[in-house]
Amino acid sequence: MQDDQNRLNPSPRQESILVCVSYGPNSERLIRRGWELANAFQASLTILTVDAQDDNQYSEARETNMSLWESLSKKIQAEFLVAKNRSRNVAKTIAEAAKEKQVTQIVIGQSARSRWEEIAGDSIINGILREIEHVDIHVVAVQREIPLQQEDYEPGVQAYLVKDGEQDILQFDPPAKDAVQGLFFQSIYTDFNNGVFKVTEPGKVTKYQIFDGTVTRKLSETFSP
Structure with a gap:
């Protein structure tokens, strides 16, 4: 009877x-x-990127993305992993990381899958499922990349950075206390408060990366006479 109840x-x-x-x-x-899934399931969260580039090669896009992902991972208390991939078998590399972390659910973007299919010559989904069992795969419908000459951000709007403990929070209403005033440029690729906050001061312009309404890092600081 107890065995039946367990089943x-x-x-x-x-x-x-x-x-x-x-x-x-x-x-x-x-x-x-x-x-969002990790919060809903009270689950651990790992951010993985598959890197086929040699360490002695420099890529500005690679460095920028790696820095952003690492910052976001720290902010949401996730582990950030970089998996080196020399064989170009991306599905196998992802599956190996999933097995190591005992992953039960994988999130992958539709557009990213298409690029990896061109590399691997096969469906990334099928490749992962051949390598690992009992895992749910979420294919997220995301926008295709637009040409680089188009703007990546909405027009700037007046906003404020307000100190909240050790964090700087984005706010659009004039705050009752001291705050940093600037322009917020929201990314056109998201519905959330993700983008760049620009502060212009005499002789200096500072830009901050904003993720989910919070400053994650300083992007640049430019001085002028």
């Missing part, structure tokens, strides 16, 4: 979420989706 009411598994990101404008949306 009807199996013990819930401990969920673990893996988000796969690649270069492009949609990584923040994928991380946000993984973060």
